[in-house]
Amino acid sequence: MKKKYMIVGNWKMNKLIEESLGFIKKLAPEITDCDVDVLLAVPFTSIHPTSKAAEKTKIIIGAQNMNDARKGAFTGEIAGIMLEEAGAEFVILGHSERRQIFHETNDFINKKVERALQDDLMPILCIGETKEEKDKNKTEEVLKKQIKECLDKISKEDVENIKIAYEPIWAIGTGETATVVYAEKIHKFIREYLKQLFGKKCADNIYILYGGSVTPENVSILLKQKDIDGVLVGGASLDLESFLEIIKNSVGV
Ligand code: 13P
Numbered sequence: 027m028k029k030k031y032m033i034v035g036n037w038k039m040n041k042l043i044e045e046s047l048g049f050i051k052k053l054a055p056e057i058t059d060c061d062v063d064v065l066l067a068v069p070f071t072s073i074h075p076t077s078k079a080a081e082k083t084k085i086i087i088g089a090q091n092m093n094d095a096r097k098g099a100f101t102g103e104i105a106g107i108m109l110e111e112a113g114a115e116f117v118i119l120g121h122s123e124r125r126q127i128f129h130e131t132n133d134f135i136n137k138k139v140e141r142a143l144q145d146d147l148m149p150i151l152c153i154g155e156t157k158e159e160k161d162k163n164k165t166e167e168v169l170k171k172q173i174k175e176c177l178d179k180i181s182k183e184d185v186e187n188i189k190i191a192y193e194p195i196w197a198i199g200t201g202e203t204a205t206v207v208y209a210e211k212i213h214k215f216i217r218e219y220l221k222q223l224f225g226k227k228c229a230d231n232i233y234i235l236y237g238g239s240v241t242p243e244n245v246s247i248l249l250k251q252k253d254i255d256g257v258l259v260g261g262a263s264l265d266l267e268s269f270l271e272i273i274k275n276s277v278g279v
Contacts, residue, residue, distance in 0.1 A: 031249055031276050032189065032233055032256030034065040034150065035263025036090060036118060037072075046072035047079050052266055054083035062276045063256075066263070067118050067150075070104060077113025088116035091124060092147070094137035106145030116148040118258075120176060122195045132175030139176060143184050150189045150235070150258070151176055153216075157196035165194075165212065170219055182224045189233040191258040192216060197238025199261060206247050209236050213253035242271035249279040 237258030
């Protein structure tokens with residue numbers, strides 16, 4: 027049986043507090059009967075107000091990054107317990123923009139995953155290959171390394187609380203979505219590898235989301251694939267109409 031789909035919006039560095047609140051207030055009443063999970067990763071400054079506004083709605087609020095330390099002299103960083111206190115229930119970790127622009131390594135991301143689990147935040151761990159790696163047929167090798175190193179020392183029980191987001195870097199913000207055949211092939215590969223590492227039950231239960239130029243037009247065909255359990259949406263989650271359409275087009279797929 028297919029899992030309940032998870033639709034996650036990643037606003038990245040967009041929207042001030044007032045705009046975030048307006049979005050939540052308009053979205054919430056439209057999706058009360060939608061049988062999918064709806065999550066929004068908002069900017070840090072919007073976490074507290076939007077999590078309050080999202081109480082008693084279907085919308086779950088989360089963050090886009092955190093530090094691996096619990097507290098301390100790390101100027102400009104933010105701790106998991108701070109996100110949790112502000113109302114975040116999940117955190118995106120290892121997004122390709124963090125890896126590429128801010129040079130985050132698998133080892134650092136692994137420490138963040140451990141900390142997020144300790145701080146009761148559900149991690150959404152992002153993995154994905156560059157265009158160059160894809161062209162050199164290195165996708166599987168790259169993904170294996172990312173999965174192995176980012177999930178190092180994580181127990182089977184904890185792994186089931188983590189969501190994996192496969193985001194091919196060449197498909198992010200480019201309008202070039204992976205073909206469904208390619209996306210499903212890679213999702214299946216990821217699940218097989220998780221099975222090797224953590225066993226069948228864990229691999230079957232774990233959510234594997236697809237991200238990269240998801241739109242209202244392509245969401246249902248992506249979700250129809252056996253190993254795609256949800257989507258992580260960037261650009262199309264910024265516009266209320268398109269995000270709502272993505273959610274509606276996910277229901278009953
Ligand atoms: P786009 O949907 O804009 O391609 O972004 C995907 C993404 O990075 C979500 O985390």
